[in-house]
Amino acid sequence: MTVLEVLIKYQQGFLSGLKVTLQLSLIIWSSGLIFGTILGGLSARITWLALISRFGSFTLSGIPILVFLFWLHFPAQAVFNIVVDPFYTAAFVLSIVNLFAVTDIVRGALLEFPAQYNIAAKVCGISGLDTLLFIQIPIIFRQTLPTLIITQVGMLQATLFASLISVEEIFRVAQRINASIYKPVEIYTALGIFFLAVCLPLNGFAYWFRNTFTRNLSES
Amino acid sequence: MALRIGLEIPLPVIYPSPEVVMLKADKVTKIYDGKVILNDVSLSVQPGQITALIGPSGSGKTTLLKSLALLDYPDQGMISLDDITYNFPLSKRQEIQPPWPHVTIVFQQHFLWPHLTLRQNIMLPLKRKGIFARKQAEDLIESLGLTEFCDRYPNQASLGQRQRTALVRALVLEPAYILLDEVTSSLDVEQVSVILSHLQSLRERNIGILIITHLIGFANRAADQIVFLNQGEVLETGGVELLRSPKHERVRKFLSVIESAM
Secondary structure, eight states: OOHHHHHHHTHHHHHHHHHHHHHHHHHHHHHHHHHHHHHHHHHTTOHHHHHHHHHHHHHHHTSOHHHHHHHHHTHHHHHTTOOOOHHHHHHHHHHHHHHHHHHHHHHHHHHTSOHHHHHHHHHTTOOHHHHIIIIIHHHHHHHHHHHHHHHHHHHHHHGGGGGGGTOOOHHHHHHHHHHHHOOHHHHHHHHHHHHHHHHHHHHHHHHHHHHHHOOOGGGO | OGGGSSOOOOOOOOOSOTTOOSEEEEEEEEEETTEEEEEEEEEEEOTTOEEEEEOOTTSSHHHHHHHHTTSSOOSEEEEEETTEEEEESOOTTOOOOOOTTTEEEEOTTOOOOTTSOHHHHHHGGGTTSOHHHHHHHHHHHHHTTOTTTTTSOGGGSOHHHHHHHHHHHHHTTOOSEEEEESTTTTOOHHHHHHHHHHHHHHHHTTOEEEEEOSOHHHHHHHOSEEEEEETTEEEEEESTHHHHSOSSHHHHHHHHHHHHHO
């Protein structure tokens, strides 16, 4: 049985796993990017919020994602005597991780934004709105986009952890198919091809974007 | 004063001397981290005149420029811009009216926006202005020899090209006062001569110019007034004859060091 034959024969299973993976990724990406950008923007201006977000990201950086996920899935639910769908637990945990990662990137870019570009805009009589639209946002966007893309690729790969708490995403589907037909080379090759097909172009785009649009800020 | 009847409207202090048209610093003091950068500095930039500010590095020249442009408020003293006078430290009721680009600065480090080409850097401030301003900008781009480079990004341009771009960006704004911080430092003799002729044409158009320069020959040819700043204090002020026969020993020493280095 070739890789293609495995994919064709178990396409229903792979597609349903793919659907769950993409649903999970979309939740993680959108919540992390939206709320992370907002929190990053606010924490660059509000000191107490900066302290909270820095404490959050510092604490999270010391906890492996898997431990965080398992802790929320098993002991926390037992302590509070509740049962939460593992899909939502995984979405919540990975969204929190993504949120703090995005917050850090956005806050860093805002705090490190070179003041001289605002000063140059001021002395040229450019309004605050035009400075924001034509100077600050484009520069910050160019500086942060590659890192944000690479972070989101990392989050897509982190969805694999969800399989460990029984979320039927693509990796768990692949494991189940393998358990029934035992064709690990073909199945995990197919899985590898899937992740390569999704992640490589995104990483490539980030690399291209960084090289093409991220100007050296120190050189002007 | 009449508006103080219980209203919390921030107003600049306006003194009734509207006939005085100039940019002026009066007894300006600036302190950073307990160190006095400017100490009782007085200086005026008059329309149609070029004032050259000279002095050793670290003497407070750029700080004075920023104070004059109200980018950096002095701790004490007065800044007058035409008929508006600001007393420092500002009272809670006072608010600075942004004077830019009526007063503008060309910085030594250029401060070009890195995501825009040289042409876009020049055109961005003209975004809300008419086609005439753009045409004028194109003419300036050509006269300063930037035409073939202006589609480059700042990090692809030479120091001289960036310096000229920063200068064009300021000139097209038609300021009443232009403050230039070492704009000739990265230029060759030919380009310095082009800048000189531009400054002279600006002077003819009644624009007040303050220029920080280490090129004594340039100051000699361009300036109407010379101000020598040393350790945050004005040591000597006068016409260009100051460069030939300075009264103060420190000025004489500084000029002789520069002369021997040329």
